[in-house]
Amino acid sequence: MSPLASDAFWSPIVSRPVAVLGYGVEGRSTLRHLLRQGARDVVVLDKAAPTDPLPEGVRGSFGPDYLKGLAEVAIAFRAPGVRPLVPEVEAFVARGGFLTSQVEAALALAGRDRVIGVTGTLGKGTCCSLLSAMLAAGNIPHALAGNIGLPPLDALDDLPQGALLLLELSSFQLSTLRESPRAAVVVRTTTEHLDWHADQAEYWAHKANLVRFQKPGDFCVYYADADGSAWIGTLGEGKKIAVGSSGIVRIVRDSLEAPGAGLRLRLAETRLTGAFNLENLAAAAAAALELGVSAEDIAAAARAFAPLEHRLEFVREAGGVRYYNDSYATRPEAALAAARALAETDLGLILGGSEKFADFGELAAGLAALPRLRAIALIGQTAERLEAALREAGALDKETGRAWRRCATLEEAVDFLRQEITAGSILLSPACASFGLFKDYKERGKAFKKIVAGL
Numbered sequence: 001m002s003p004l005a006s007d008a009f010w011s012p013i014v015s016r017p018v019a020v021l022g023y024g025v026e027g028r029s030t031l032r033h034l035l036r037q038g039a040r041d042v043v044v045l046d047k048a049a050p051t052d053p054l055p056e057g058v059r060g061s062f063g064p065d066y067l068k069g070l071a072e073v074a075i076a077f078r079a080p081g082v083r084p085l086v087p088e089v090e091a092f093v094a095r096g097g098f099l100t101s102q103v104e105a106a107l108a109l110a111g112r113d114r115v116i117g118v119t120g121t122l123g124k125g126t127c128c129s130l131l132s133a134m135l136a137a138g139n140i141p142h143a144l145a146g147n148i149g150l151p152p153l154d155a156l157d158d159l160p161q162g163a164l165l166l167l168e169l170s171s172f173q174l175s176t177l178r179e180s181p182r183a184a185v186v187v188r189t190t191t192e193h194l195d196w197h198a199d200q201a202e203y204w205a206h207k208a209n210l211v212r213f214q215k216p217g218d219f220c221v222y223y224a225d226a227d228g229s230a231w232i233g234t235l236g237e238g239k240k241i242a243v244g245s246s247g248i249v250r251i252v253r254d255s256l257e258a259p260g261a262g263l264r265l266r267l268a269e270t271r272l273t274g275a276f277n278l279e280n281l282a283a284a285a286a287a288a289l290e291l292g293v294s295a296e297d298i299a300a301a302a303r304a305f306a307p308l309e310h311r312l313e314f315v316r317e318a319g320g321v322r323y324y325n326d327s328y329a330t331r332p333e334a335a336l337a338a339a340r341a342l343a344e345t346d347l348g349l350i351l352g353g354s355e356k357f358a359d360f361g362e363l364a365a366g367l368a369a370l371p372r373l374r375a376i377a378l379i380g381q382t383a384e385r386l387e388a389a390l391r392e393a394g395a396l397d398k399e400t401g402r403a404w405r406r407c408a409t410l411e412e413a414v415d416f417l418r419q420e421i422t423a424g425s426i427l428l429s430p431a432c433a434s435f436g437l438f439k440d441y442k443e444r445g446k447a448f449k450k451i452v453a454g455l
Contacts, residue, residue, distance in 0.1 A: 009108050013075055014039035021045050021070075021089075022079025026102055029151035030077045031058065045069045045076075070097065077101060080147070080172035103173050106145075106152035106165060113182045116142075116166045116287065117210045119174060120187030120229060122334050123280040126272075126308055127187050128168040130284035130301070135164070137301040138293030142166050147173060164291075169210060177209040180236060184210045184220040185287050188279055189228030190333045204228050214238035221286045223279055241290060243282040248289070256282045263295035270302050273312050274341030276334075310445035312338050312429075315452045321421055323452045326429035327445030330356070332363035335431035343370045346424030348417035350410070352380040353432030353444075360386055363431055364393035368400075375403040375420035377413035382432045410437070410444070414451050 014037045020027050023046040034042055035055060042058050044050075049062035061069035067088035070076060075098045078084060084099065093099050107115055118128040125148050132144045145155035146167035155165060167181075189207055207228070211220045214236030222233025225244035233240060243249045249258045256278055257264040263285060267278050285298050307313050310328040317323070326338045330353070339349055347370070360382075367373055367390065376395070378386050383406045390396045396404050403420045407413040410428075417426045428448045438444040 006109060009105070010037040013037075016075055017041040017043070017073040019043050019045050019070060019073040019076040020079075021076045022082040023048075023050055024079055024081060026151045027077075027079040029154050030079070030102060031055070033153050034077075041073075043069050043072060074098065075100065077105075078176065080170060084176050099176055101173065101176060102152045103146070103167065103169065103177060104179065106156060106167070107179050107181060109153075109156055110159065110165045112179055114162075114164050115181035116164055116183040116185070116291075117169050117181045118167065118185040118187070119169045119171070119189075119207050119210050120185075120223070121190045121331060122188040122337060123276055124168055124187050125328070126277065126311055127185060127280040127284050128166060129308055130280060130305055131185070131287055132166055133301040133305050134284060134288035134293050134298050135166070135291065137297035138288065138291075140164065140291060140293065144168075171203055171206040174209045175206045178213065180209065180211055180213040180218070180238075182214075182218045182238075183287065183291065184214065184218070184236075184238070185283050186211065186220065186222040186229045186232045187283050188223050188226045188276065188333075189232060190226065190331070204231065208232045208235050211236040211238070219290055221283050221290070223283060241286050243286045244279070247286070249282040249286040251278050251282055254278070256285065258285065258289065258295065261289050261295045263289075263298060265299050265302055269299075271306055273307075273314075274337055276337040276341070277312075310441060312341065313445075315449050318452070318455045319418075320423045321418070322425045323448075324425060324427045324429075325445045325448050325452075326427060327434070327441045327448060329429040329431060330433045330441060332358050332360055332431045335429040336363050336366040338427060338429040339367060339370060339373060342425045342427055343372055346372050346374045346421055348375040348377070348421040348424070348426040349373060350377045350379065350413045350417065350426075350428045350448075351386055351431055352378045352383045353430045353437065354435040355381050355385075356433055358431070360389035360431070361393070364389040364395055368393040368395035372424070373402065374424070375417050376405075377416050378404065378406045379408075379410060379413050379437065380430070380432060380434075381436055383407075386431075410447055411451055414448070418455075 020031045023044050044060045045066045070092040078101050135142050141163035143155040143159050144166045145152050147170045148168040212235045216237050218238030220238050221241045223229040224242040255266045288298050313325045315323040329335045405416050434441050434444040
């Protein structure tokens with residue numbers, strides 16, 4: 001990022017009244033960058049007031065009517081959690097207000113040709129991290145940021161000239177995007193966040209902004225065997241690179257292969273588990289090949305890659321039982337994929353959490369079809385609805401011999417499953433968010449690991 005490009009971007013922004021819309025991790029990062037660039041008229045807008053004071057000279061508008069503060073500004077940096085399709089935000093845009101985000105700022109500052117965006121429902125964090133490992137193995141300088149933890153603008157602080165910016169992007173971050181990066185990867189896309197999005201169509205449409213504005217010379221890797229990914233992959237004018245049962249990188253049983261590049265890799269050669277991780281490997285490998293990484297470096301990176309924390313993470317073996325932490329599985333599809341990955345031995349499963357109004361029908365039917373799923377512990381706000389879905393699918397019929405219990409705590413759930421599973425696996429893969437019992441999925445996963453460590 002050249003100083004000239006930086007000045008050209010920030011000068012018209014910091015000279016006008018600007019709002020930081022949402023004051024979480026990314027909002028705080030945005031405020032730091034605005035102040036560093038010399039902004040003098042800044043207001044922070046959030047439903048919840050922060051516990052710490054705002055920097056000197058920065059105003060705040062908090063509480064139920066916090067969006068009324070948009071009337072005072074010309075520009076608003078929206079944090080991912082703030083839904084743009086609400087009357088106050090739409091009115092701000094209608095009267096000429098400029099709504100932007102850190103992702104749009106990163107595209108402008110780094111240049112879209114240097115940005116790789118990865119999105120989807122199931123596995124985008126793992127795919128992004130795999131691609132980062134492959135780029136590193138191929139000696140391609142880059143930084144990894146976005147939904148995976150580091151705000152995009154913070155990643156630009158130390159990004160070397162010419163290095164790539166690899167971003168994991170949620171539907172929230174893509175909602176208002178008006179420009180697509182040169183390189184895009186779309187992993188399996190199903191349904192998620194229906195407590196935020198109006199419906200599946202809106203969710204897919206927001207995801208599609210990653211690809212929608214691509215130009216000739218750009219490229220999009222997509223998973224062709226899932227409707228959402230396949231539909232998004234058709235958009236834009238970039239080169240289309242399909243992966244799955246056919247395409248440049250094919251999934252054949254428990255392996256992936258790219259005959260044109262001389263790449264063949266069995267899942268068993270890696271430390272990853274589950275068919276869905278083959279999809280992530282295939283998508284990352286296809287993008288890495290397009291970006292100039294050799295097949296040898298791709299395979300070496302995949303073999304050395306350690307699963308991300310809270311994503312089907314092996315914790316330990318105790319008393320003949322293997323414990324897995326998949327707390328990041330906040331969607332029914334993710335929980336079902338994890339259960340299937342461990343279903344060759346006796347399995348105990350912890351399900352439940354806070355309500356996002358997901359449809360549990362497919363999850364329940366899939367679990368009912370796993371004969372070695374021996375016990376299910378239900379926790380959290382969704383326990384009653386999960387039980388109803390499991391009963392309707394026949395997953396809790398007496399004929400199955402499957403044990404189940406509603407549990408008040410995670411500790412009770414582990415204790416119950418330990419009584420039922422004496423050899424095999426116990427899996428935390430909740431299919432739901434964590435709020436109510438825990439602050440977030442990370443706290444839930446760490447609590448599970450602490451319980452398991454003490455067995």
